[in-house]
Amino acid sequence: MRPIDLAREHGLSAQAIRNYDEAGILPAAERSASGYRRYTPRHAQALRAFLALRGGHGHQQAAAILRAVHRGDRESAYRLLDVAHVALLDERATRTEVATALGSLSTAEPAPIAGRALTVGELARRIGVHPATLRTWEDAGILRPERDVGTGYRIYGAAAVRDAEIARQLRRGGYRLVQVAQFVESLRAAGGTEALRVFLEDWQDRLTARGRHLLAGAAQLDGYLRLLDEP
Incomplete structure (x- = not known):
């Protein structure tokens, strides 16, 4: 596959694919005799995993996870995943605490x-x-x-x-x-009451959305790791 072939699935540009390649987000690509990058289904799944991870972890952390995988350091990748889930759990607890406190204050x-x-x-x-x-x-x-x-x-x-x-x-x-x-x-x-209700609902919606993004990212990453483990 060419860069444009990977890009088309996600509405990206071919240059974005080349940037991800150079940043270590995609595994190293082979070159054709004329020097063009050649991508495989593994590269396509790595891109899917990165884009899904980015929704829950952000660009920098998602890139760090993929780089760790590509240098063979899966333990570091798993730790980065764990950190995001712990942070989400902490924020859920904080929201509950804030809701309890504001419920009596505002x-x-x-x-x-x-x-x-x-x-x-x-x-x-x-x-x-x-x-x-x-x-x-x-x-x-x-x-x-x-x-x-x-x-x-x-x-x-x-x-x-x-x-x-x-x-x-x-x-x-x-x-x-x-x-x-x-x-x-x-x-x-x-x-008081209406502003509080909207505020807490918006916060909960953000927590729920991030949780779903983390799940989606983990699923796509698992699919990528399975491809890498295949002969």
Whole structure:
């Protein structure tokens, strides 16, 4: 087969196939007398495996898995597969934790705080972060502290405490500051419950999709390994 023959199945260009070849994603190709690459069904299955793995592992990790296979280091390939599954399992647990925490935090009317509003240090101790983190969240638009009339210092009422607790949970889930800010803003605008429902459903959908991609990639890789093991 020629590069274009492999490319056609996946809507790729012949140059993309040559790039994958040079990157070690495909096994070494033989050359014709005139110098053209010649591919076999093994190359076609290696390409299917890479493209399927890429959906769950990303480009770099998928390429690393195929390179490990091609240098005969299947143990390293299996370890890379395992790492992705462990990371997915950890994220599932984090989502459950976040859902549980946000379920009690993100109400339309934040629960009142007993006594006066909290200072920077008090809020930082309450949620287990450094005071500088709270200022970073404020700069990102996540927190909106008020100012004490007498001292001018930042103070955090019920709404700000709720937003800080939400931010802590989402940051533990690996979300970037801009994503946390967008969620908190949506929560304010939607009054709480609808934004929370959509957020958690989207997160679950992403986890499910990644799980399916990991399964599909493993299946295609298994098919490729079977071809390599044939005489």
